Amino acid sequence: MRYTxxxxxxxxxxxxxxxxxLVKDSEGEWLEVENLVxxxxxxxxxxxxxxxxxxxxxxxxxxxxxxxQEPTEHGPGETVTFKAGVAHKFWAAGNEPLQCKGWIKPAHxxxxxxxxxxxxTKENGGKRPKEFDGAWLSGRYASxxxxxxxxxxxxxxxxxxxxxxxxxxxxxxxxxxAPEPVK
Numbered sequence: 001m002r003y004t005x006x007x008x009x010x011x012x013x014x015x016x017x018x019x020x021x022l023v024k025d026s027e028g029e030w031l032e033v034e035n036l037v038x039x040x041x042x043x044x045x046x047x048x049x050x051x052x053x054x055x056x057x058x059x060x061x062x063x064x065x066x067x068x069q070e071p072t073e074h075g076p077g078e079t080v081t082f083k084a085g086v087a088h089k090f091w092a093a094g095n096e097p098l099q100c101k102g103w104i105k106p107a108h109x110x111x112x113x114x115x116x117x118x119x120x121t122k123e124n125g126g127k128r129p130k131e132f133d134g135a136w137l138s139g140r141y142a143s144x145x146x147x148x149x150x151x152x153x154x155x156x157x158x159x160x161x162x163x164x165x166x167x168x169x170x171x172x173x174x175x176x177x178a179p180e181p182v183k
Contacts, residue, residue, distance in 0.1 A: 002179075003111060009118040012126030014041030014092075017118070019111050030105035037098040042091030044149045050182055051110055054081040055090070055102040062100065063093035067148060087148045108182045113141050132166035135159035141181050
């Protein structure tokens with residue numbers, strides 16, 4: 001087991017995510033999660049190709065947008081669920097923090113991916129991951145995750161250049177024990 005539960009990560013820009021526990025049942029392995037998001041904060045438009053995600057609002061309001069649709073807001077007791085393969089984003093709407101509980105099914109590499117993205121973002125001042133980390137993680141786990149707000153030019157031209165020079169500098173060595181992507 002890679003992590004001890006509960007396992008909490010934060011990105012330095014108002015997002016805290018706790019992996020409460022890894023559940024193993026007849027459905028496979030999935031993660032029970034809780035999050036705390038400060039007003040105006042939340043992840044950018046993204047997609048997890050292999051996992052569904054569900055969040056139930058405990059307090060505050062959640063703003064939600066599925067790519068191509070109008071944003072909606074939901075309050076305490078309401079649940080939003082994103083199917084695998086559906087690009088989406090969410091944020092703490094209003095003036096108070098958003099607190100949710102939920103799940104991510106199946107677990108696959110989402111905990112590793114988010115732990116590393118949050119770590120790098122926090123180390124980089126909370127705005128975005130360090131360039132090499134973002135390029136490496138996005139490339140390695142492209143079959144599982146995509147940050148749809150990153151322009152195609154950056155993914156196809158800038159990321160490979162960043163990876164080339166980063167590998168020359170040995171920046172990839174911190175990922176030597178990274179789990180294999182799910183194809």
